[in-house]
Amino acid sequence: MMRIIFLECKKVFMSPLFIGLFIVFSMFNMYLIVDNSYFKEELKIANGLAETYGLEITNESLHQLEEDIKLEVGKMTEMTGQEVESVFSFFDQLSMEDYEKYSEEEQSFFHQLQLKEAYLNVAKQIDSDYEGLSMKALAEAEIEKYQLSGNAAEILLTEAEKLSIRFDKLKQTGEHKQWFFLGQPYEMHSFLFRTIVKAVVFEALILIVLATALLTTYEFENRTHLLVYATKRGRIVMKDKLFASLLVTTVIVAMLLGVTLAAYFTVFDYAYLWKSSISSALNWEYNFPYITWWDMPFWKFLSLVIVLLYSCILLFTAITYAIAVAVKNSYFTFFIFAVFFAICFMLPGFMPLSSSLLFITTFNLSVVVMNPHLLFTGNGGLVMFKYHEVLTVTVWTVIALVLYWLVSNHFKKVDIH
Amino acid sequence: MIVLKDVSKRYGDFTALHDINLEFTNGLYGLLAPNGAGKTTMIKMLATLMRPSGGEILYDGKDIFQMEETYRTLLGYLPQQFGFYKNYSPKQYLLYLAALKGIGKKEALVKIEELLEKVALPDVMNKKMKKFSGGMIQRVGIAQALLNDPKVLILDEPTAGLDPKERARFRHLLSELGRDRLVLVSTHIVSDIESIANEIVMIKNRQILYKDSVEKICQTLEGHVYETSIKYEELDAFRNRAILLSEKQEQGNTIVRFIHKGKPDVAWLPVTPQLEDVFLYEYRDDVDGEV
Numbered sequence: 001m002m003r004i005i006f007l008e009c010k011k012v013f014m015s016p017l018f019i020g021l022f023i024v025f026s027m028f029n030m031y032l033i034v035d036n037s038y039f040k041e042e043l044k045i046a047n048g049l050a051e052t053y054g055l056e057i058t059n060e061s062l063h064q065l066e067e068d069i070k071l072e073v074g075k076m077t078e079m080t081g082q083e084v085e086s087v088f089s090f091f092d093q094l095s096m097e098d099y100e101k102y103s104e105e106e107q108s109f110f111h112q113l114q115l116k117e118a119y120l121n122v123a124k125q126i127d128s129d130y131e132g133l134s135m136k137a138l139a140e141a142e143i144e145k146y147q148l149s150g151n152a153a154e155i156l157l158t159e160a161e162k163l164s165i166r167f168d169k170l171k172q173t174g175e176h177k178q179w180f181f182l183g184q185p186y187e188m189h190s191f192l193f194r195t196i197v198k199a200v201v202f203e204a205l206i207l208i209v210l211a212t213a214l215l216t217t218y219e220f221e222n223r224t225h226l227l228v229y230a231t232k233r234g235r236i237v238m239k240d241k242l243f244a245s246l247l248v249t250t251v252i253v254a255m256l257l258g259v260t261l262a263a264y265f266t267v268f269d270y271a272y273l274w275k276s277s278i279s280s281a282l283n284w285e286y287n288f289p290y291i292t293w294w295d296m297p298f299w300k301f302l303s304l305v306i307v308l309l310y311s312c313i314l315l316f317t318a319i320t321y322a323i324a325v326a327v328k329n330s331y332f333t334f335f336i337f338a339v340f341f342a343i344c345f346m347l348p349g350f351m352p353l354s355s356s357l358l359f360i361t362t363f364n365l366s367v368v369v370m371n372p373h374l375l376f377t378g379n380g381g382l383v384m385f386k387y388h389e390v391l392t393v394t395v396w397t398v399i400a401l402v403l404y405w406l407v408s409n410h411f412k413k414v415d416i417h
Numbered sequence: 418m419i420v421l422k423d424v425s426k427r428y429g430d431f432t433a434l435h436d437i438n439l440e441f442t443n444g445l446y447g448l449l450a451p452n453g454a455g456k457t458t459m460i461k462m463l464a465t466l467m468r469p470s471g472g473e474i475l476y477d478g479k480d481i482f483q484m485e486e487t488y489r490t491l492l493g494y495l496p497q498q499f500g501f502y503k504n505y506s507p508k509q510y511l512l513y514l515a516a517l518k519g520i521g522k523k524e525a526l527v528k529i530e531e532l533l534e535k536v537a538l539p540d541v542m543n544k545k546m547k548k549f550s551g552g553m554i555q556r557v558g559i560a561q562a563l564l565n566d567p568k569v570l571i572l573d574e575p576t577a578g579l580d581p582k583e584r585a586r587f588r589h590l591l592s593e594l595g596r597d598r599l600v601l602v603s604t605h606i607v608s609d610i611e612s613i614a615n616e617i618v619m620i621k622n623r624q625i626l627y628k629d630s631v632e633k634i635c636q637t638l639e640g641h642v643y644e645t646s647i648k649y650e651e652l653d654a655f656r657n658r659a660i661l662l663s664e665k666q667e668q669g670n671t672i673v674r675f676i677h678k679g680k681p682d683v684a685w686l687p688v689t690p691q692l693e694d695v696f697l698y699e700y701r702d703d704v705d706g707e708v
Binding site for chain 2: 234
């Protein structure tokens, strides 16, 4: 059986289209990373802060940072020959001509110090900023934004209450007070998960749907079906094809993600921030900071996102397989899958705004893979449920198993012409 | 032994085969019928690719669809039309099929070499099949059917695309194989099996017409097959008197071979019926003249 699975996998990996697409996608991901790498040097500040003052932002460490900045500001006074109170005030009154009089080394020093001040300012404001946050207000804003009513509004408010408890706990434990890249200018969380990881998911989906459709319909499209299904292995070879598809999916995800993340972490240094919480106040990108339902350091979040998306992609493989067995044509399979994916993603948008269906329909794989940056968080709009990801994967595993059972039984008995 | 018991096959309202009863033991059987008579349907059922709409197919008393891979282990099958992997060499392709037939790689490599030798393709063993002619592909097909040394060998139109020399070689191979196994060859080309088949099965009107030796089938026309020489202008009138089997031009006249079941003309030369005569007679168009 292993030899058959290996020979099936070989059919995909020998396909020029497949190899070509893999290279194109990998190059595109590299381009995305390199194109956004112009600020990578600035990111070293966050690492430096975590290295010097520890990952946790405490009153002591902040005090120490402030003192160190004062010393450096003093050094700056010496360099510039004028009294400098802060780098920001220095830059406020500095003209471009004057700025260019300084050496590159001096400019770099000013700039680094300015960034440290920025981190310090944000860190000092965490408590006051968090005091103003209310989960209920967030839910009400969402209700207003989507014009929800009835059941739907109630559900959202109930979830907001649960998130409120989690938020209070987060404030107590200080998960949010950890150094991380500043969210506002860099948006590193969005860049990694919404841009890069989502691109990988899309690319992987294209490749796995093509690969699964190719393998499943291979005999019919090459007209070798009469030979293959009359061998000893017979129609059970479809099971081998499914295993081969799942194996190919694993290799594709591993290779694509491996190449992309290797490039990403080579360009962007996370050396001292792997253990920093995703819920860190510094990772505040838009109107609201990310609040994960569980304490989740960056490494854990990244790992869980990879495991979750991999599971979703495996389920997509199984769904593609079911479509391919039914239609026996790789082009139709690809098209039907694309329509299925799009419909699932848009489905909540067609639900009544007062019904719980609005939320129920978000429990689908397309919604999960389209928002990797919001996974496991409580502020993901309509997908704020604590166990949304786990429930979605569980439900769709059952659906995929039922589909497999149905198509297997159908194929076992169908006449092969 | 394979037994077809009251086997029928329907596609919606259309009945392809109706109440077929047959028994096959070791030996070479020719399944003879014109295109569209249901040969391929019967063969696909024997290859477990299609299920009968009625009746059952038994191998040594067991339903072949319940036996599943136990039955298919014994089966070698060459379909009428089949594809191949264009970018594979015969060796790679046969290795894949060998894996599906449950043959280990080492054993398969030896067998593949031996079989490609047998079908005269040893020199192109590692060449991509996309450059192969139809005859070469057909020979690869024959090789794959023999990979597992099958006890039941089913060949659907196996000589399609083969040149006369290859056909002769293939006939020799078939008679060799038919000695110790069940070989069923479906064809509409009488000469492919006439000289080598132990028994001929003929299907007509969705049912079995004959299942007998060539001699016995030919005996059904004994005393009714003649040859005579007529003028070309008389040919049309002659068609109304007898069933013409063949005609050839010779020294300005036409030599006709025909069937006539009434009182013969003294000028007619009685000849020994051949299987082809029976074939042409049984599958003649309904508009043919009196006999």
